[in-house]
Amino acid sequence: MKVITTHINPDFDGFASCIGIKKLYPDFEIVVSGVPLQNLKEYLRIYEDNFLYITSEQLKKINEKIEELIIVDTPGLERIGDEIKQKLSKKAKITVIDHHPDIRDEVIEEYTFNKIIRQTGAATTIVVKMLKERGIKLTKEEATLLGIAIYEDTGSFLFSSTTLEDFEAIHYIYSQGLSLETISEYIRFDLTIDQKTLLHNLLQNSKTYNIENHNVTIAHDETEKFIGSLSAVVSKYWYAQEPETLIVVVRMGKKIFIVGRTKSQDVDIRGLMAEFGGGGHRQAASASVSMASVEEVIYKILNTIPKYISSGLKAKDIMSSPVRTALASETIEQVNRIMEVTGHSGIPVVEENKLVGIVTKKTVEKAINHGLGKRPIKSIMSSKLITAKTETPVNTLKKLMIENDVGRIPILDENNILVGIVTRSDIIRATHSQTIIREAETNPSFVNIKDLMNKRLPRRLVNLLRLLGAYGNELKMSVYVVGGFVRDLLLDIENYDVDIVVEGNGIEFAKYIGQQFDAIVVPYEKFYTASVIFRDGFKIDVATARTEYYEKPAELPQVDISTIKKDLYRRDFTINAMAIKLNPSEYGMLYDFFNCQKDLEQGIIRILHNLSFIEDPTRMIRGVRFEMRYNFKMEEHTLEVLKQNLEGGYLERVTGARIRQEIEKILEEDNPMKAIRRMTNLNMIKHIFPKTYYTQTMDEKLARLFKFLPKIKERYQSVSDFYAISTILLEYYDKQTLETVRARYGYPKKFIESIKFTENIMLPLKEMIELRLNFSDIYKVLGKANPYVYLHLSAYLTDEGQSYLLQYIDTISSTKLQTVTGKYLMGKYSLKSGPQINEILEKLFAMKLDNPNIDEEKVVSEIIEMYNSKLEKETENQPERE
Template sequence: MKVITTHINPDFDGFACCVGMKRLHPDFEIVLSGSPVQNLKEFLRLYEEEFPYRTDSELRESERELEELIIVDTNGTERISSLLKERITQNTKITIIDHHPDIRPPEDDRPNVTKLVRTTGAATSIVVSLLRENGIRISKSEATLLAIAVYEDTGSLLFPSTTVEDVLAVAYLLDNGANLETVAEYVRYDLTIDQKKLLNDLLQNVVTHTINGYNVTIAYAETEKFVGGLAAITAKFWYTHNAETLIVVVRMGKKVVIVGRTKSPDIDLAGLMAEFGGGGHHQAASATLNLASVDEVIHKVLKLLPKYINTALRAKDIMSAPVRTVLASETIEEVNKIMETTGHGGLPVVEGNKLVGIVTKKSVDKAIHHGLGKRPVKSIMSSKLITARVDTPVSQIKKLMVENDIGRVPILDENNILVGIVTRSDIMRAMTGNIIPNVQDISREPVFENLLDVMKSRLPSRLMNLLRLLGTYGSELRMSVYVVGGFVRDLLLNIPNYDVDIVVEGTEEKAGIEFAKYVGRELNATVVPYEKFLTASIVFKDGYKIDIATARTEYYERPGELPQVDISTIKKDLYRRDFTINAMAIKLNPQEFGTLYDFFNCRKDLENGIIRVLHNLSFVEDPTRMIRGIRFEQRYNFRMEERTLELLKKNLEENYLERVSGARIRQEIEKILEEKEPIKAFRRMAELGVLKHVFPKTYYTSLMDEKLTRLFKYLPRFKERFQNINDFYAVSTILLEYYDRDTLEEMRKKYGYPKRFIESLKMTEGLILPLKAMIEERLHFSEIYKVLGKSTPYVYIHLSAYLDDASVDYLLRYIDALNTTKLDHVTGKYLVDTYGLKQGPVLNRILEELYSMKLDDPNLDERATVEKIVQRLQNEGYSNVL
């Protein structure tokens, strides 16, 4: 057993050291003993899942000895848990990291005890130095935790014990994304006598107002002398009074100072303070006024505050939806499998369509450890339900979590129906501003509209008959049948599209496959099932094909991977799709034939020309949607909705596209190349930075744009002359220009280019400009042949991107000449028989020279010309070939 621990009743410095050392030693476990101090306890209520640890009581069941022990923020074993002390043996390797070298003499000089003790304001600063020296980049949350520890133990770098090492630690943590607003929320430190007196006066003068549903606490005081550090006093008050939003108004002599702090992301204190000539941050700001009364300032604050309360960020904006639930009757083992497959740390439990409880992964693991896996999950669920509404402010949900020590809050609509769930992670992202409100309100009323007349007027009668039959077969099997996706989109746009995707709702996991088999029997068609994805294809005798799927929810084991599937309803099936314009369905069962199902305001987006994702994690789950969205945007001359664009840029910056296999990216690029104007999509990919993440050393300039434009213009003419031209390889001749060999090899492995294509590309690199000049000067084909020879189609296509129309015509005439010119009379055998030439390089040289001359003159007298060539070679000293 390898353990990292700190003193009993840990504070931020001890716990942060543990977290930092675990980054250096990931095979160690963090073990805490006693009760964390109050502010750390509050922090862990919100962040516990991100910083997992064990308590020493959890180790009692294990009898393993300590192989290694790291002790932080204390000088020895004296202040650690007694249980851990008992597990220490003579063979236990102990490392001690502390910043109190003068507190006590060394208690143990054993050779297997190593000490790293330096005089710093915070022990965390020593750990940060180790992280920095080892080149370890930490997450924003880790940086914030470690920063709280350093700021708290150094009095925000103001205590005399603060050292340069502490300052350097803060710089490193800020560079790694530490959030100072969160730091300020949890840091505790002492006040001076004057500050304490002022704080006491403020505590005696407190009034709480409810403004637009938010509790705002106003405290006021007056003093004739100046007292510094009002921000620190306000922070201390904020902690003591546990106010959600606090505004302190203090008159000091002739000046009135206003300081504000809020935990709510919905209240803009910077805007409020700007009204008084001050400023600051959204959740922390201040202002100073001359010759004003306290009452006057408070009156104006209360009058202005409603203007700066933004109620936009609500539960519906950050919640995850639809909600993955489990039945109360399901066994603990079954629920554990669902949790491990989906990665959920907790799930709502339903019984009879009613929410009855919440079960966490920790409870499930404990039950399985005790052999209770066969029991129903309702036996271990928490029936203490803390719920919120879709319009509940995020700040209030956070308060619910902290006060009730829970990690997730189910979200109900006005009918008490479960429509979403908010987790600690959602709250944390909202608190740090790392959130974009959900792009869809899934609680909106669905739209149902009959499209029968539209279908009759826009679809061939044969297809209409097939759709009616599919609906009839569905009713015979007691299944709901829908046509979905791009077919519906293009039908509404009046664009011919006969690629039919069918989704069926059934009670069985393989309902779609069973439906396909039934249709295949009835219509004498071939059925190809895909068991893993719960889908099937039906292929008719004339080659026409339709795809069948079971209504399903897709979940992704890791970002960028292909999805796993689980059976679901049509609404959830549509919600998993890429964009709203592709998330509509038309029901085909006879009773509702032609009814449009629009749950997410999709048709309105279609009419307004908007590309919108359905939820915030869309690009995380499948980053190729970034490329696909650009394709749809450019195909229909639509525009990406603002928040969708924000999500794309955010996830692009976080390198989610790099997590996708090259094969899947290549598929999306190839689909772009099938569009009528692919150049538009490439321009847009370059504008948004997508192209840089797909081809890392491609710099999209106006010159490259010109080359691609010419390439796409001339490509069809090359396809007339060469079979099986791959458009992806063709465009890659420009996109991969001037790459170094190592990067080209990376691209080859990623996107599956043939080795010969890469070699040809590198070889052509130095020939393009000379060949361009030769063609523009209209040199004879024989001269061009000496340099270019019979090349691959991609060399010609690459070259065409540098040429104008007339020069491309000349290049194509050269290619045509190559394809039609052949030697009719002179062969290798003719040369051997007639001139007694020996097999070898000279013989090949004669045939190549003769062929190149015939490229210029199709009527060339081959025999007379070859006689002159042989005679010339003899005169040049090649008599040994005879």
């Protein structure tokens, strides 16, 4: 096991350093010992899902020794958790990364120590420098966490320990998207005596007003002398009281200073301060006025602020709906199964249509471990319900989660009926994105297109679809044809790959079809799907209308029976999320819940929800394929989400087999170079092949390779396009990375060896072909190679060079020794089987490449005579032995 850790009871600097090092060494596990300090603990209540780590308690359950350990923000083993020390193997390799002076010079003989100690304001600064040197990209959340650590440990760059490297580190992570607003919520610092007095007075002279459903706190004070760093005092108030919106009004001498802050996306503090001649940011701004009283300023604030409060996002805008619930009477085992299928870590409990409690996965697992699985879920549910209304602002939801330490809040309508649920993830997405894709924002459309089907589809297929609808009626199931078939029908593109979805049991429906047509049925029980293969080879796929729940990003989904609307909502893009009903009463009815036709008409690729690329990162590649195939464009928000998730490393979490499958589909398109260039522009190639630097030269090589590829396919069977482009994309990889890529994407070892072989002979071979040297000379270097060596070589050749290479390939393939064989040589010249015979045959074959009409027996006799002559000379030159 490989572990990253920091001191017990970590602060921001220790924890952030661990997260940064994990970016450099993804195969290490972060272990946190003890309880995080209060401000870090508060931070993790909201942002914990963005950072993967295990606790020392969880470490105890892992039966492995620690072979490598990286310790950050502490100079040795003394302050790390005992559980980690106990699991250290003998001769463990230990690396220490710290910014504190190493005054003890700790050395323990049984361990190998490597210490990286630099005098910086924060350990995180050292880690950021390492990330920068390696060109590692950060997500916004990661950059902000690292920023908080540096700001806190340098006292916002005011501590004497602050160095130039600390400023450079902040500069780098600022470019990666750190949020200063979030940083300002969590950093801590001390105040002077005057500042503490001012803070005390502000706390005494404060009042909270409810304005447009937002809580606005106004605090005021007056002093005859000037007190510096009013913003620091305001920050202390902010941390201590955690108001939603805070406005501080302080008279110092003859001048009044106003400072405002808000957590709400709906309150425009900058606009408010502009009324007083000030400025700043939307959520933090200030102003100053002269010749006015504190009372006058407060009066103007109360009368002016309503116009700077917008309605903003409410619970109804970000909640998940409908809600997966459990009945109070269901057993703990049944609820555990629901959680396993859906991937939910918490489920509301209802009884007689009323919300009565909520239960978490941890509680359910504990109950099952204690043998309580047969008991009703209501026996372990929490009746302490924190709920909110559909109109509750997002910031209020956030505050409720923090104050009550809950990860999800059920949402009730005006009749107190459960209509949705909001999780931590929903809050984070709403906080960092102003655009929320919700199916509620669309206008469902239902139009009958049976005439279009009759016009554009073959009669045989129309008859089959009508029959499938009739069979659905017989089984009391609604039957739909969905996905790409519908998309291409509307685009008037031939596509007879029929995907059927039924509201019912898909496998049962498929078996019924099989009986009617005497067809073969291949069921896939785990996914509630089946394939029906007709006698003439025509195939249709049948699925149960379902919602796919992804337990972890990039994993294959668990499946739960659902409705057609939910089934369509799980799909990749709107253009693929339409269905046509086939039952007789509604035959030909097009179901469009998400404005799909509009996107199809406008040539837009749009995801259906913000987690689409996280649930299945291969959709990023698929989106490019659809863009290029139809000459469409990704919608702006979809493109933004794609880039965020790409930089978040989600594509790396997918198995190599699935990525390879998507690339192979791209290579089947009419013009794959367009897609490869688009993937390059999106920086996607870098996330698929980590050391591939796509340049104009590489682009030209691939273009030449694609031109040569059809000619190779005419001469060889089963040539893989994926292997073909890999000869260029994997050029000049070091052995270690090449082996990693080989294992990830399943390349044969011989293929990788052929790439390295071609690299070594490329330059001389290119020159030989350009000079049109004899085939016999080329054969001595190249031999009879596999098709991928020829393809690799073609990428370096002009049209004339490729033409000459084809002549060589054809000559190699057609040339055969007719009379001279190994058996012939052994019989006529009494040669023994071995390397000499192979050498003679190779020499004769090479000569025949240049002159196919040579007399083989005559030429071979000359070759053997030359060999014998050479042997005699070597014997004569040997010194005599005494």
